[in-house]
Amino acid sequence: MATSRILTLNEVIIQKQSAFPYAKGELSRLLSHIGLAAKIVNNKINRAGLETSILGEADNINIQGESQQKLDVYADEIFTKALQASGIVCGIASEECDEIIVFDDDLSRDGNYVICIDPLDGSSNIDVNVSIGTIFSIYRRITPHGQKVTKADFLQPGTKQMAAGYIIYGSSTMLVYTTGLGTTGFTYEPSIGEFCLSHYFMVTPKSGKIYSINEGNYIKFPQGVKKYIKYCQESDPDTNRPYTSRYIGSLVADFHRNLLKGGIYIYPKTASAPNGKLRLLYECNPIAFLAEQAGGMATDGYGKRILEIQPTDIHQRVSFFTGSKNMVEKAEEFMSIYTDENN
Numbered sequence: 001m002a003t004s005r006i007l008t009l010n011e012v013i014i015q016k017q018s019a020f021p022y023a024k025g026e027l028s029r030l031l032s033h034i035g036l037a038a039k040i041v042n043n044k045i046n047r048a049g050l051e052t053s054i055l056g057e058a059d060n061i062n063i064q065g066e067s068q069q070k071l072d073v074y075a076d077e078i079f080t081k082a083l084q085a086s087g088i089v090c091g092i093a094s095e096e097c098d099e100i101i102v103f104d105d106d107l108s109r110d111g112n113y114v115i116c117i118d119p120l121d122g123s124s125n126i127d128v129n130v131s132i133g134t135i136f137s138i139y140r141r142i143t144p145h146g147q148k149v150t151k152a153d154f155l156q157p158g159t160k161q162m163a164a165g166y167i168i169y170g171s172s173t174m175l176v177y178t179t180g181l182g183t184t185g186f187t188y189e190p191s192i193g194e195f196c197l198s199h200y201f202m203v204t205p206k207s208g209k210i211y212s213i214n215e216g217n218y219i220k221f222p223q224g225v226k227k228y229i230k231y232c233q234e235s236d237p238d239t240n241r242p243y244t245s246r247y248i249g250s251l252v253a254d255f256h257r258n259l260l261k262g263g264i265y266i267y268p269k270t271a272s273a274p275n276g277k278l279r280l281l282y283e284c285n286p287i288a289f290l291a292e293q294a295g296g297m298a299t300d301g302y303g304k305r306i307l308e309i310q311p312t313d314i315h316q317r318v319s320f321f322t323g324s325k326n327m328v329e330k331a332e333e334f335m336s337i338y339t340d341e342n343n
């Protein structure tokens with residue numbers, strides 16, 4: 001009798017690498033290095049309650065003007081080291097660093113890839129044992145080999161991503177990634193220390209019942225968002241309304257839940273954050289790539305596909321609407337009808 005065998009992350013990415021003829025296994029190796037760093041960070045996060053020295057704020061303020069948590073700094077160091085050690089990454093843009101980090105050793109200078117990363121997303125949840133995540137995005141360099149990478153290598157639209165993914169440090173730890181051939185999920189099995197294939201081809205429902213938005217900001221929202229929220233709350237059995245409101249405050253966790261169950265996540269522009277809060281390069285682009293690969297959608301709420309936005313700054317912010325296709329389309333409809341000019 002045939003027995004089903006557990007497939008590890010490394011096994012699956014090696015199996016899939018034949019789909020990237022020119023990558024010579026490099027992309028697979030890179031994803032393995034990310035998986036390794038994720039295990040180290042996961043271990044630290046799991047021990048956070050016991051090692052209280054790693055909880056709380058570090059002494060720094062990052063480029064976003066937000067105070068960094070010690071675990072933010074730790075995760076940033078671990079991922080940076082792992083990516084440099086891979087020898088195939090020539091530079092990274094991290095939420096935690098003002099400028100791009102150029103890997104200028106002999107090996108890395110020839111590396112094919114640059115990475116945009118939010119090493120630990122959901123900072124406000126770090127100290128309280130609520131799900132947090134890592135988000136990453138992988139591009140091929142555009143500057144010639146042997147030269148130092150520049151900002152231009154990072155300012156590529158999301159459509160150019162070679163791969164993207166996240167790790168969710170939740171009730172179990174998962175790594176979800178795409179290389180443009182669907183969205184695949186792996187669950188960490190602590191007894192063998194491996195990410196094991198658990199969600200082969202993730203398909204998000206076309207419609208769901210969950211809307212996720214920080215309603216505390218309601219009065220600062222654009223009219224279209226306010227009206228859409230009311231639409232979500234109204235009763236209509238034909239469209240399964242009212243929807244239910246769920247908001248963790250960790251993008252990865254809110255997105256992951258909605259990906260599986262069906263729903264919409266919105267972080268709009270607000271009166272106090274006129275460009276939105278979330279960052280295009282290392283939060284919205286990778287999540288948008290994963291959403292689309294799972295049959296979902298991601299826009300800025302003003303009719304623009306997130307992946308087609310041409311970035312101009314590595315820490316650029318954007319308003320973000322993502323999740324089930326029908327729900328994002330409905331929200332877009334409200335945004336186009338109820339503009340702030342005609343209300």
Ligand code: AHM
Pocket residue numbers: 066095118120121122123124214249250251252254277278
């Ligand atoms: P961070 O990168 O500093 O953690 O900020 C990003 C986070 C997202 O994970 C989350 O969706 C959002 O900020 C929550 O913001 P708010 O507390 O304003 O609702």
Ligand code: MG
Pocket residue numbers: 095118120121122283
């Ligand atoms: Mg973040």
